[in-house]
Amino acid sequence: MDPQELRTLANAMRRRDLQAVFEAGAGHIGGEMSVMDILCALYFHTMSVDPNAPLDPKRDRLVLSKGHTALALYVVLSEKGFIPKDEISTFLKPYSRLNGHPNRCKVPGVETNTGPLGHGLPVGVGMAKAAKLDGDTWRTFVITGDGEMQEGSNWEAIMAAAQFKLDNLTLVIDHNRLQQGARLADTNDIAPLPPKLEAFGWAVEEIDGHDMQQICRALSPETAVVGKPKCIVAHTNKGQGISFMSDNVAWHHKVPNEEQYKQAMAELEGAAL
Template identity: 90%
Template sequence: MEPQELRAVANRIRRRDLQAVYEAGAGHIGGEMSVTDLLTALYFHTMSIDPQAPMDPDRDRLVLSKGHTALALYVVLSEKGFIPKEEISTFLRPNSRLNGHPNRVKVPGVETNTGPLGHGLPVGVGMATGAKLDGAAWRTFVITGDGEMQEGSNWEAIMAAAQFKLDNLTLIIDHNRLQQGARLAETNDLAPLRPKLEAFGWAVDEIDGHDMAQICHALSPQTVVAGRPKCIVAHTNKGQGISFMTDNVAWHHKVPNEEQYKQAMAELEEAAG
């Protein structure tokens, strides 16, 4: 897909995500809005995957380490054909397989269970190492939050990835500057992230995480540096696309009321043209 088509898909995903949060009365809508463009580009432009063969050994892998934004992943998987679109309406309901955090045993297309922050990148390093040992060509992508990068396990994984020269691994940091209850700068300010990753031997791109052309270029195999794992620092906005949610820490897992829901949906529909 071209960037314009990807933007249309991302807008549709945001609207369905918003509706599901409103109907379920729960979710992590701020981070879901910030990560949607990244997920859309991965699944509809970059990754080699087949919804009809979700366990194909040659598939690319995505680990959504910020597992609390599972709903955004579910909507993307439904748009791609891994799960029925109508199943999104079961989000968080009793006996639904669409839980608040993704479960690889239950949901096709989910590569590993996530939720406890700081686990996804170490798992991704293991995946990428396995591919190297097998001489396989598939790639591993990991999405973390910027607040999540405060976890020490991530930095151990970063060191290991450089040591093992995992140029088949791409870390994408959803750098929306906010975490639960506070700004990153008020807790443990890791910014700027680029020089820290470069100091560990990673190749780093810094992009606008809502610009589809930039996202697709940064994810392309042509930008991989031989022998070096890659990090994409994606500058995003929590609550992207919805005026009163954008860059507002209150919307980490707040649920819109009826009036807010109607306003948010109207804004997203207007953006869709």
């Protein structure tokens, strides 16, 4: 897909995500809107994955460390063909396998269970190291939130990745400047992130996390630096595409009422034109 096709698809998946949150009466919609472009680019442009062979040992891996945005991943997996599209309507319902955090034992395409923050990157480091030990060329991608980067376990993993020269590992930080209940700057302000990652021996690139051309280029193997893991600091907006949600901390975990839902859907539909 070219960047325009990816933008159109990402916006359609935002609308499906919004509908599912509204119908379920729960969800982490703000962060789902901010990460959707990145997920779209990964699954429909960058990663080598096959929904007919979800456990192919040569597949690329994605770890969604910010597991509370599981619905965004489910929507993308359904669009890719890993799960039926109509299954999204079961999100959070009794006996549904589409829970509030992704479960690799239940959902094809989910690489590891996530939810407790700070766990995904250490797992991703292990995956990337395994590929190196086996002499394989598949790549590992990890998506974290910026608030999640306050977890010390991430920095231990960052040190290990540099030590092992894991140039097959890419960390994408969804840098939307907000976390649950507050702005990043008002809790433990770890920004700016690039110099910190660079000091740990990583190759770092900053991008507009809603610009498909920039996202695809940054994710491409051509931009890798031999012997260094890569970090993409993606500047995003929480609630992207919806005026009253954008950059609004209240929408970390909140459900729109009917009037808000109609307005948000109309804005997302208009953006797709």
